[in-house]
Amino acid sequence: MPDDPATTPPPAAGAARGPSGPDRPRAEGRGLTPEAPAAPPRRPRRQPTQVDLARHAGVSQATVSQVVNETPDRPARLTPETRQRVLDAIADLGYRANPAARSLKGKQNRLLGLYAFEPVFPVDQRDFYFPFLLGVEEEVARQGYDLILFSSAVAGARRPIFVEGVNRLRLADGAVLLGRHMSREDLAELVAEDFPFVFIGRRELGSTPLSYVGADYAAATRELVGRFAELGHRDIAFLRQPGDSEPTADRERGYHEGMAGVGEPITHEGAFTTADLRALLDAGVTALLAEPTEDDRIAADVEAAATELGVSIPEDLSVGLLGDPTWSQSANDWTRFAVPRPEMGRRAVRLLIELLENGHDTARQDLVACEYLAGETLSRPRRSGRS
Incomplete structure (x- = not known):
């Protein structure tokens, strides 16, 4: 009875059917070479352990x-000779310590993390x-450390650490840590875990430093307001971003301090349109x-509004960033100050390493001075404003 083609496997590629096919016994004799057995699959190379190192070094x-x-x-x-034997074994066997295991033991790995609350990778120089x-x-x-870049493992706008x-x-x-729109819940959790971190940018968490x-x-x-006032400006408006983030609050505080004795503060919040500029000029x-x-x-909105109204910067309107x-x-x-990013x-990084080496029971803060850049968008006012 012939074989059922639906159940009989086909011959291997290149094999012949019939007497000379794969079912024919292979003869061993003069001029004939027996078929070599198939090589066993190669196993992945096992990572060496400390036991292997000890055996190799004889310690x-x-x-x-x-x-x-x-x-x-x-x-x-250890004696220098014994320590060197272990180092030689590490090099010979290609041993690599497990960073996660060392962390579980409470030891430092000389690994620093970098986490952003907004998508920042990839980036370019602009x-x-x-x-x-x-x-x-x-x-x-x-400093001789390694850097790990963490990005969000969760899809969506929110980028949680936990x-x-x-x-x-x-x-x-x-x-x-860096990012304008951070999660204060995550920061509170980090503080509760006693995990060392330093934020780029002033950040507050209630009464917790x-x-x-x-x-x-x-x-x-405050300095920029003073330079505008020195040239005769008294009616200086502050265009702030929405919300109460620390960078906005700091700028607003400096603006009000600088305007003391200069003129009445004028604040505009949010998007800036041609109608907004016209209203400020009329005031x-x-x-x-x-x-x-x-x-x-x-900056683009201010420039576009000035162009549409035929207002020349800085002849008709001085602008500072x-x-x-x-x-x-x-x-x-632009006349501005440069943020020393x-x-x-x-x-x-230096502050984080200081916390790691000297303890992080007490929070530390560092404010870096900004540099004034004169630019070309500040000049004396053509009119005296409201005063």
């Missing part, structure tokens, strides 16, 4: 553990966050101080 596992887990403040108490990241990377390398109750930053010894490195926006804004305003956004929208534009296509060289990133 105890406890000795190996001393070398693997030593730190600058807790060196291995990006708002790029200078911060550049400063962080430079200082981490200079996922299903687990702090994903725990792989690192501590973390640098946080460690941060921020720009001194209040002092820089006698001769200068604007604008809080920039990450996308430079406010309370920060430096990031990637604006404007031809204006790379330096803030570097100082945040």
